[in-house]
Amino acid sequence: MKDEIKLMKGNEAIAHAAIRYGADGYFGYPITPQSEVLETLEALMPWETTGMVVLQAESEVASINMVYGGAATGKAVMTSSSSPGVSLMQEGISYLAASELPALIVNVMRGGPGLGTIHPSQSDYFQATKGGGHGDYHLIVLAPSTVQEMADFVGLGFDLAFKYRTPSMILADGIVGQMMEKVVLPPQRERRTNEEIKRQCPWAVTGKEGGRKRNIVTSLELDSAVMEKNNERFQRTYAEIEKNEVRYEARFTEDADYLIVAFGSIARICLKAIEEARKEGIKIGIVRPITLWPFPYDAIRDAAKNVKGILCVELNAGQMIEDVRLAVSDSVPVKHFGRMGGIVPNPQEVLDALKKDFINPSDSKA
Template sequence: MIEYLSEQNPYERTGMVVLQAESELAAINMVYAAGAAGKHVMTSSSSPGVCLKQEGLAYIAGAEVPCVFADVVRGGPGLGTIQPSQADYFQNTKGGGNGDYRNIVLAPASVQEMADFVPLGFDLAFKYRMAVCILSDGAIGQMMEKVVLPEQKARLTEEEIKAKYPWALTGRKRGTQHRVITSLDLDSARMEEHNRHLQRKYDEVTKNEVRYEMIDCDDADYVFVAYGSSARIAQKSVQLGRAEGLKVGLLRPITLWPYPTQAIRNLIDKGVKGFLSV
């Protein structure tokens, strides 16, 4: 991907900067800085690389900097294997770094959704001033499928960034106050209130941003719960089961955080007898 983008000279064509950082630590701190300036910025890696970025992601959460990162999951723990996996689920849905924070987690089940979730991720990141994870397993990450790319959006000018994101660091003019974006506050009372503010924001995300897909769940006795490539396999199982007269369905979480807990409760209330998490 880096080689392709570098060959296409995106900076000359669109103003987009593509950079191969010297390390994961450098990459996530570049994201921190660019996001603090109001820029749409993202990074990506596989599982061990995302582990190395967790300190920066915790700083980003504390400083409320919007950004997107993609984790194409491979087997672990540790260096593990290059084979596809979904083993980073807990890391990304529970925060990953230190402190009580969350990232919105989107789980694509196709290459098309991998592309679609990038603009969606930026919309959510800037709406709530937080990081959004595109959590793809290795199978989806290496799959080849046709993709329809969205229309290119005009890049915001510096003046538009200042008007749209008044919190962003866009340079200080004489006579104006310093603007600081940081996760550090040595005043315990202010830090406590900041954490309460973050939890209120996460409650708002949980209330408004749950996404999921239901397939053949209206009359289902049993329901698969699966995301990513596992959801594709489960969907085929539903088709085969239905052909045999079995009342089975699929609930596919699209947001792994916030999780579609209420959707599962609703299915229980409708009389679903059992769930199989794949």
């Protein structure tokens, strides 16, 4: 059977994919450029079909704590927001990580800092990959660059979150949230029954019956000796994730003289720049990290072996570039190109930046 191809916005794809996954609940608060996630869920009324709960909470702080509550019962629950809203959620996200709860958080980034603009940005890379909230924790961070990936990463994000009992995040931006393109939605799955949840999530608070110890879901542990053990367990989980779950896409890297590293929507703008450059005989390859944490250090190191320079292209002042530099040490010069505050560069600007940094460096003195 031919899969049905639909045309929709990335934000709409997130909503459809959540219902198709058999998610149990969504809690969120509207903010541009991701309000269509909540709007689409409200329009589709999944509570009448799959039984999925959709609730507009009173704030982002309430949303993330509702997610905490739902996740503690073993349910597949999620929220979505944009940069300022995700900042408000950081305490709750840290609690989710510390309580080893699976959940999905979507951040459709806009230009910051502060309330900033409503236009696309990637300036929450540090927040998403290096903590964001307090304490030693990581989120699994997935960076979609197409509407198809917006849909696919909902299921992947939930699956990874449940596999490792840790929250995962889809880190998108206003471009991939607002643009429409073709998408094939995943097949509709049944929501798990309470019995299935009890079997799959023996740690969850599902109502204690006789014969087992009570489950306590908490991030508080006043005995530091135990808290250190907890932290060691978290770190073992993160090491497993780093070993198993690195994802990236590498293109045109075999014969490349230069390498671009870019994630999300800007990677597509870079791809167009690479196509144009090939017409001029300039060979550029690209590595697009799909998981921003765990970061594809090895893939970048391998792709950089024979290149004269790496241009890290981001919609920010230079954040992922720190991880790219860690990947290659000082073996290759690494430069950054980016626009900030909601401005998106076009393919020509990317190509000009690469030429200025590596091919005609004398021009840049002007």
